[in-house]
Amino acid sequence: MTGFGRAEGAGHGWTWSVEARSVNGRNLEVRFRGPNGFDALDRAAKTAGQTRFARGQITVGIHAKRVEGGEATVTINAAVLARYLTLANELAEDGATPPSADGLLALRGVIETPEEIEDPETRAALEAVMARTVEAALDALKGSRHAEGAQLAPLLLDFISRIEALVASAEGEAQAQVEAIRDRFSRRMSELAPDAPGLEDRIFLEAAALAAKADVREELDRLTAHVGAARQLMASPPAGRKLDFLSQEFMREANTLCSKSATTALTGIGLELKAVIEQLREQVQNVE
Template sequence: MSSISGMTGFGRAEGAEGGWTWSVEARSVNGRNLEVRFRGPPGFDSLERAAKTSAQKLFNRGQVTLGVQAKRAEPGAAALKVNEDILARYLTLANQLAEEGATPPSADGLLGLRGVLEAPEEEEDADARATVETAMAASIEAALEALKVSRDREGSQLLPVVTDFIDRIEALIASAETEAAAQTDAIRDRFTRRMSELAPDAPGLQDRIFLEAAALATKADVREELDRLTAHVASARTLLQQPPAGRKLDFLMQEFMREANTLCSKSATTALTGIGLELKAVIEQLREQVQNVE
């Protein structure tokens, strides 16, 4: 059985190749659609396309942020060379200062001066750079897979919460059906009392009461709204078994609220109005949770 996924999570991966080391972090938060933001090391522009392609395969909604921190290994001591020109200038200046009484410079001191030791620039050939990029792309995919696991875990925690709200809505619908069944009698009794008070001796009063009460009862009939609410409950349960369900559940929440509003507006009893208001409150709570569903 499939289960829903959330939209909040975190994933991380690390890698190394060809003198490079890197770490990848993937985070996501709620979003109406899928939005992927990428920040990578200079010179690896193609990674952004690979990151977005991988994210689109795994996710349908949410704001996904990917960051790659990369570092190239420093050259060893054997690769360093002395800049003879700069060293000669430092020596000339040091000798002048020594003649004036300054302490003569040491070899360590001279080598530590800026520009004396140089690390040759290493040029990566195209094949080596491509190999590093491929390895980085694999780490990006691994971080996104870890993010997917994290979002699935959130979904497993969301499912019982969402299911509980749907159960509460179903129970309120059942209560509304019971109360709605008594609306016709309540309308007739109320209308009879009112008419009897205003025109107790009017000819054909009973027939008039019957016709007017029937008309009011028709206007206050909420069976259609209750039937649609029941159908929405069934749809919500089906969607939870057919992820990704977030967008469809968003739309369904609007339909739930529309029927609940109509129920309240057509209610002819205080009890049914109270049920309708509680129903709207639970639907709003469910809507807030649905915002976290992918």
Template sequence: MSRLSGMTGFGRADGAGEGWTWSVEARSVNGRNLEVRFRGPNGFDGLERAAKAAAQARLARGQVTIGVQAKRVETGEAAVTINAAVLARYLTLANELAEDGATPPSADGLLALRGVIEAPEEVDDPEARAILEAAMAGTVEAALDALKTSREGEGVQLTPVLEEFIRRIAALVAQAEGEAQAQVVAIRDRFSRRMAELAPDAPGLEDRIFLEAAALATKADVREELDRLTAHIDAARQLLVSAPAGRKLDFLMQEFMREANTLCSKSATTALTGIGLELKAVIEQLREQVQNVE
């Protein structure tokens, strides 16, 4: 049995290797379709493609943001590099100036001169970069797995809420079925009283009342709408155990509301109209919750 999943969640994973450390955060909010946004370090062009493919393999809907932060791990030896040749030339010039009366240079002054201290250049080894990028992509997948688990946790909380709304809809449909059976009698009695008031001595009044009342009852027959509502209830319960179900539930909410509107328009009694209006209110509440379902 598939578990229902929400669309709001968060996942994080960390990684290290090849002289780098990195962290990945993946978060998502509600969205009609799947939209993946990626932010990552420069120079890892393939990482965005891998991240989006991993998200598409795991998620069906929602606005997903994946962020990767990475930095090199600097060792004490590599942190400072002195260019001895450049320093020697500066010392030669400084000594010559000192012989002419200039102030001898200090150590910190020499180290501040351009070119004396050099930052270590990164060796861009394509093979090492590919290995590093693959390791980062694995961490992205771990963060997305955590995000998916978080969204499934939201689905666990949503399921009983949706089930309760569906139960209330089913109860209202059952009430409407009972009221619909009494609607035919109410229409006939109402029409009979009206005809008797307008034309009490008209010949064939009984037959006329019967025919007209039957025609009105046919127009007001809501059995077809109630049958469709019952079918929609069964479909909704099945969707709750067949994730991802968000898009199908969205469509089903439209069908629910269409039948409820028709039920209200055909109603010939205050009681049935009241049931129809309450039914519409519960369907709208269910629709709002369905917006959270993947």
């Protein structure tokens, strides 16, 4: 889900460059950083990002400057300066330090920069051209993310295949688990007094209850279904959020499988299964 896109533009006496960056994120968040006063570009960037992406933290930054020869004269707003000066003199009469020239000029609104005094039509036309550059940078970012996704796809499919193979191995051990429980209780019966009244029936009932509790066929069936669902999602992107949820379901079934395990072999398969699922979950965070 990481990526980078860049685009440049010029017009109406300005030049600018736009950089769009992306990092992993469970949901979509678009942030904008640009020159003061270009509020319309914030809305344009967020709208363009929402139409192109489903997940990730997107940051769009614009660096703009006037071209040579197009620099406007800096203007001092005399009315604002006069109001500040009046207030400062009143404070000085009460004992405050008299205002300095550089201090007054640093106050907000005293100096009007060129972008603050442009006429609305020029500003609107400039923002419209900049907005197209923002879209171009986001398109480049989308291409970068697609390229990353193309590299990740074989890795994700390999994890899914490994999960499928481990589930198949667990199915083979599941039957051995039933036999292990049967052998365990057979030895127990031979060690206890066989002629104790009702003992044999109680042992058989206990064995049946334990065998039912240790039955992992339901978990294996769900894991098999999840494997099929994961392959379908991989074939129909974007599916990152759904794969993220599915990886949690994979882990839930694997945890249950380990808790029900009655043999060392099945426990080993369950632990390996959890490791592969965790690797899948980590990589899914990179998928839109």
